[in-house]
Amino acid sequence: MTLKKAGVEHVVHLGACGRDDTTIAHWAWHQLVEKYIEWCGFTFTHLRPETFMQNVLSYGGKRVINDGVIQHYVEDARLSWVDVNDVAQVAALALGHPEVHAGQTYRLGYDAISFGEMAALMTSIYRG
Numbered sequence: 292m293t294l295k296k297a298g299v300e301h302v303v304h305l306g307a308c309g310r311d312d313t314t315i316a317h318w319a320w321h322q323l324v325e326k327y328i329e330w331c332g333f334t335f336t337h338l339r340p341e342t343f344m345q346n347v348l349s350y351g352g353k354r355v356i357n358d359g360v361i362q363h364y365v366e367d368a369r370l371s372w373v374d375v376n377d378v379a380q381v382a383a384l385a386l387g388h389p390e391v392h393a394g395q396t397y398r399l400g401y402d403a404i405s406f407g408e409m410a411a412l413m414t415s416i417y418r419g
Contacts, residue, residue, distance in 0.1 A: 301389035341371035341400030371400030
């Protein structure tokens with residue numbers, strides 16, 4: 292049974308961050324899905340979270356922090372972090388109130404920081 296036949300009217304899509312004119316395949320794929328949802332005639336809310344905070348400690352099942360050192364491969368890139376629980380709360384609100392959120396694309400994230408800045412912040416909190 293298709294979503295239309297089931298009576299679904301509003302779709303909240305969890306995509307990925309990226310410019311609207313991106314040439315990066317990962318982001319472009321998510322944006323293709325966004326366009327398909329729109330083409331199908333649903334009202335929609337697109338969520339584009341940045342980097343998930345939960346990936347700080349592990350990524351793909353592999354620990355990222357070993358012997359007190361954060362291992363990463365992005366040099367000093369500044370990333371905007373968002374907690375998956377916050378993303379879920381935004382999704383629930385968008386589903387519960389489509390009249391407010393229909394037609395919106397929300398980029399979800401916070402102040403961007405590098406891994407070095409994050410390590411310094413974590414160290415200062417740990418040491419109190």
